[in-house]
Amino acid sequence: MRREDPVRTGPLQAPDFSSLAGPMNDVTAVPETPPLSRERFAGLLDAGTSVERRCLLYELTGGIPGWLATLAPLTDPELRELARTGLFPGPLPQHAREPDRLGPVERDVVRAAAVLGDPFDPALAAAVARRGAAAVLPALDVLAERGIISPHTVGTPLFRFRHPLLRAVVYARIPPGARIAAHARAAEVLDETGAEPAQRAVHVARSAAPGDLSTVRLLADAADHVLGSAPERAVEWLRAARRIAPFDAPPALRRRLVLALWRAAERAGDHRLCRELLPELGDLEDATAVAELRARLAIDLGRHDEARDLLTAGLRAAPEDKAPPLRLRLALLAAVRGELPAVRELLAEDRGPEAAAVVALAGAVAGHTADYRAGAAAAAAFLRAMDAAALAEHVETVVRLGWAAHVAEDFSAAAGLFARGVRAARRAGRSGALPRLLLGHACALLALGRLAEALRSAEDCEARASTLHRPDLAGFARLLRASALTWRDGCPRTGAAAAAAAPAAVERLWWAVLPPEAGRRPPGNEGHDGPGGSGSRDGDDGPGGPAGPISHDAPGSPDSPISHDAPDSPDSPISHDAPDSPDSPISHDAPDSPDSPGNLEGSGVLEGSGAGVPRTAPGRRARDLYARAEAADDGRALPLLREAASGFADRRMALWEGHTRLLLAQRLARAGELSAAAEEAGRAKALAVATGSGRLRRLAIDQQRAIGGRRPRVGAAATPALSVRESEIVRMVRLGMPNRDIADTLVISVKTVEAHLTRIFRKTGVRSRTALAAAGAGGTAPG
Known part of the structure; x- marks a missing residue:
């Protein structure tokens, strides 16, 4: 639903839900079958359904196919909005209607519960609906019997809707005015009970009138509280705070809102909002801080030349106490190009985990093993000491160290780092960092040959990158997915075409995962005799190409966020963490084509590409x-x-x-x-x-x-290896004689016949009497 933000000029009355009754199609008729796996769920959708839409539908339905009819009419942007806010964007689909056959009390209670959100307290629902406890408790029994709500957990008085979409449908049926009044009443009741700002913020943001400074401060406090766990929610509350703030708000409050909104938008991957805020930040912050923010945004979007110019200019004008962040960003840009001396000079005084990860990346790209190992060991020591909440503040460090491990061919370490980073980013709502983490995870898993897991992470990356309007990252995810499908199914039209269309920088970094069907020579082999002397090709078809000796399968049908990690590598400087189980828009000029993943250098994947994998690895x-x-x-x-x-x-x-x-x-x-x-x-x-x-x-x-x-067939050539008695037995077997008849003819026991047959089987390489007869064994006895 498109959320209304009308201006309120006077006190609101409590919502009167009882007047809204009417005939409606009952969404409780949706069958609650057990959730399907991702693969089985995808089989229910049209073959042309995009990866992003497939993932959104699975996430929203929870894998329950009965809800597909409710979501089918929604466009991709509407599905994204529903996933982000839990609210239906636009008119409710005609066949998705609030539960019918409810009495006025039950309808009031269920709508009040939809306003409060899951899980809800019956006492609060009664207060919002202005109904007494004596009427509400029986209504809860009716709603539970109908399967609309159920107890949240055993031993608590909390309830929740049977399915999040059921709550969204009920909420969407509340008229806008009644909805505002319900949120106002909820905020009032929570204030009376002494609830925390974060508990009241959602209701205040959807009901408060402009000009109330106390409300603005409450929303800002609530946003600070959830920034580390739900930055998208912080963005919503801070936007509401800026809308409510009066024109003559104190400059300090205005600065606080803008900076907090920038931080929340950056974490959520909302690059468009970040760009919109830059002019305001230029008026509120000093030039050095703004230069660093602009450079961070440029690096995240892969615009490295722009970032380098900003940082160089900012460093010249920055006082010494504000220079370290600029040096760290410049060092990162040097690291991805393998400029190790420049990295050492820029980070000579920095001993933090970010600097160590940058040194490791520079060492890996430049082929300096000692620098990679020293930087990786130092950064990993910092990361190991962090819990999930602390690690979420350092996901960029995880990205750099993970790619350093990948470039250094420490694929097991890379998979473990990216897995832990994905887990931390999911818990902290770091949507902006997830595509690069998932991409690195898929790449490392594919190098290790863990195809099923790599496909899941690549698909998740493609969906999230598309949601964030990052066609470059989505293109890389498609390339990885195509490569994995080629390895799995032999689909050269998919994997080989995508790999062959990849720029050289991609091959330098991802040579380990591109399938032989790509028909490419080894990266970096141009004009160079391979290790051990001359003889390397310089223009022939690559492994598995037209000149390759191994034929490939016919094209298959391609179809396709995180799992277990391989055991530690004995020479890895990075320890591996326990496996995880999974669980911003700005336009780019990069093409969004399945066969054109864009330019890796300056894409933000590795924060750029660089020299690639050392030839001595x-x-x-x-x-x-x-x-x-x-x-x-x-x-x-x-x-x-x-x-x-x-x-x-x-x-x-x-x-x-x-x-x-x-x-x-x-x-x-x-x-x-x-x-x-x-x-x-x-x-x-x-x-x-x-x-x-x-x-x-x-x-x-x-x-x-x-x-x-x-292999030599059992026949005349094999007969001399048999004894006279064995050859006789073979001839009798070919005549179809059973062991008893053979024993009677040769005047020996059945066990002796069986012993002879065992030796015959061993000598001829067959495993049964039938195979022995079919092989034509036993011609004449040895002469």
């Missing part, structure tokens, strides 16, 4: 070795592939290890080493099962069959 070296082996003859390829598989295993890159072992099996089979080939194909299949890669599993099974087809 084990995984990167393994990728180079893989490419060299693909172009080499079998004799040269085998040791290269073995070393590449070992390098991928060292980095726990299960998908690439499996693909490498598959190619190794193919080359071994071609060289006649069938037993070794079968072993490598089996290991590839095991990795495919562990990662959930159906595509890799199918290829491994095909390879196993091809190897089996090249």
Whole structure:
């Protein structure tokens, strides 16, 4: 619903709900079936439903499909507003109506409860509805019997609506004037009971008259209280405070409101509101502080050149006591470019966790392992000591340290950091930071081969980035999702096309997750002989391309915020945290195309890109070795592939290890080493099962069959390996004689026949009498 904010000039009467009765379609008829999984819920929607809409519908319905009809008429912006405020934006859908067949007391109570929100106290509902307890308690029984409300928890007198959408429907049916009066009465009752500002703020914001300074201060206090847990709510209350504030409000109060609104908007990812506030901030704050705020906004939006100019100019004019924040931002911009000396100089006196994470990022991008490890260890020590609330204040540090670990190929550490960051950001309502955290989590999980979890995080990232109007981040999430689907299902039209369209900066950073179908040579291999000598290709098709020896599956049907972390890496400087279970708009010029994720450098993903993964890193070296082996003859390829598989295993890159072992099996089979080939194909299949890669599993099974087809068949060539008696038994088996008849013919016991058959099976490689007969074993006895 579009919330009305009419000007109130006089006292309001209590709402009269009893006059609003009328025939309505009953939303209590919605069947409350058990919630569906995300995958099953998505199967109920049209194939063309966007990821954002799919996620919004699942979030709002709680996975209960009966509520889909209520939400189907709403547009995507209306769904976003409903998810943000819990209020229907615009007219209520025709088939979504308040519960009917209620008496006047029940209707008054349920509407008062909708105004109060979940959970509600029956005593407060009675006061707002102006009904006595003697009438309200029986009404609660009727509402509970109808399945409209239920006890909140056992042992408390609180109640809640059966479903949040049911409460939203009831609230939307209250006429605007009655709604304002109900909120005013709720604020009055809560004030009389001595409730905290945060408890009263929602009602004051929706009912207070302009010009009341005490109300403005109450809303500001309430916003301060919820800033660390619900910044979007703080934005709503601060906007209401600015609307209510008189024109001659004290400058200090005006400054407080603007700064608090900026902080809340930044946390909520409302970049458009931040930009709107910048002119006011310029009038209220000193130039250094405004330069730092402008630079923060520019960095978050990936406009690094603009941020660098602002910071450089601000640092020249800033007094020494205000320079550290500017230096830290400049160091970050240098770190993403791998400018380690500049980072060291700028942060020479800074020993905080943010500075340590920036040093780690610079070391990882520049390929200086010692700097990465020192910075990562220092930053991780700070982060480990923080609880969830404190960590929420340092989610940007988590983002930088997580990407540093990813660039350094410490994928397990990166997954653990991003998982903890997502958990903290969700609890603190840090919507603005969630897309980058989820993107990093999906990227690290995909590098580790945890496909199902990576897909969930990438989908969640795409939905949240779209909600925040960040097409660049949504594009990156689509690329990750396409890559994961290619690894899982073999969909080159999706994954390979998206990966091939990615800019070079994306490949430099995400080389570990792009599938072989992308047909790209190893990043950074241009004009460079790979490790160990010459022989690297410089223009051929990449792994799995047209020249690749491994065929790929036909295109599949692509379809797709956070889970468990891999065990610690023995050489990781970052400890891993317990797994988490999941659970701002500004326009950009970046294209919002599934095949064009935008430019990574300056996107805000890594706060920019930079030099990429060091060539000496084990995984990167393994990728180079893989490419060299693909172009080499079998004799040269085998040791290269073995070393590449070992390098991928060292980095726990299960998908690439499996693909490498598959190619190794193919080359071994071609060289006649069938037993070794079968072993490598089996290991590839095991990795495919562990990662959930159906595509890799199918290829491994095909390879196993091809190897089996090249083994010597049991026949005349195998007969000399059998004794005279064994050959006789084989001939009798081929004639269809049972063991008893064979024993009688040869005048031996049945157990002796069975013992002979066991040896025959072992020698011929078959497992049953039927297979032995079908294989054509046992011609003539050895001469």
